[in-house]
Amino acid sequence: MTVLASVSLATFLVAGLAATQFRSQPLPPSNRLARDEALRKSVNQLEDQNRALKARVQTLQADVKAGEDETARRSSAAQEVKAQLDEQKTFAGLTALHGPGLTVLLHDGTDPNSPVDHSLGWTIHYQDLQDIVNVLWASGAEAIAVNGQRIVPSTAFHYAGVNILVNNASRLSGPYTVIAVGDPPALANGVGNPDQLAELKSRNRIYGLGFSWLRSTRLSVPAYDATFLVKYAQPIG
């Protein structure tokens, strides 16, 4: 009887473990690869669609501009509005600009592989880009672009997992190039000011994170590759 009871208990335990084992079995490699591939395919398809939609926006913007130019030629009232419109487009980042300025270069440092340092301080974060852009505006920048993406009134940097996104889900990856058009000495003084970007400068020393800048006599920033939708804000008066 004792042997039977022992065998029964042991068999029960083995069956339980076997069941748990079956449930926790990782996906077979073929399924896992298929799932990875499907996810990557979705991203590629959506990014292709994103590029195509932006190209369509730019074509339509060119058509609208041609219509506006012709309208302004035919009416003096429209001509006045068109002059104001062109000025607002420049302020909003809808036109490409060039001029003297500053190029700021950033890249990840070296992973210390330290068991006590899990800070990821050696990588460039979206907040670093946001801080640099803020300092450049404060130093009198007239136009800014990050990795070819124009910084406009609606621009927000954010993370989607490990990806840094900006302007309609445009993915930014290092090395990062921030171009600012403006007075080169003023811009360089702003970035070089020890009171500004102190944390980034400290990580530059600790992790060898790349952070340098260069004055230039001619830089160019592209126009914003989309447009603005205002749905909720209404003008007063």
Place this chain on the structure above:
Amino acid sequence: MRSPSVELTARSQRLVIFSLIAIGLGFLIVVQLRSQAAVARTLAAQDDTSVALLINDLNRANNQLIQQNAVLAEQQTQLQKALTSGGADSQALSKELTTLREVNGAIAVHGPGLEIRIQGPVMDFELQDALNNLRNAGAEAISLNGYRIIGSTPVVSRGDILMVAGHAVRTPLVMLVIGDAEQLGPAADLSASSLQTRVQVSIQRQDDLAITEVVTPRPVIYAQLGK
């Protein structure tokens, strides 16, 4: 009463059975632990969350771009219609001018949104993070303590003083944000959650907020049109 030889045989059989079961159990426990570790490593390598978040953002951005295309197509049709009939429709130009003035903070605006009150000092990077989150959630107009904030408005800390566009702003901070309150709410909550450990933050939805302050565009001295 069993004989000693029979008793010995039975004991040996029990020992063999238990040994086999113990081996089996040991094997299964080890395999179990190893397969669980493998599952964890596989998930980490795949970074499904990153890919899923990216897909979500791309879908959202593409929907926005589809809407932008529709607005531009309508604008073009309106302009073209007037031109074809021999006239000139300055209304289409005026409409676009109003939109850009709103975006650039050049005119007073009103609309639904959030009123965020912060009771306590805030550093420049904290305000930048909040503004970034709100813009990402579709904020269309923002003001802080009577100063209009647009994309190029610098926010810096001078010691304990927060400066917005060169003006000192002191607590309590009152931020007005116009946009879709459904979208703005979670973004404001996210910023508040990091601030609330040391300052008091209250967020109220409003059906109609007015932001009357405007921004004077800074003169363009160095930049010239064209690539």
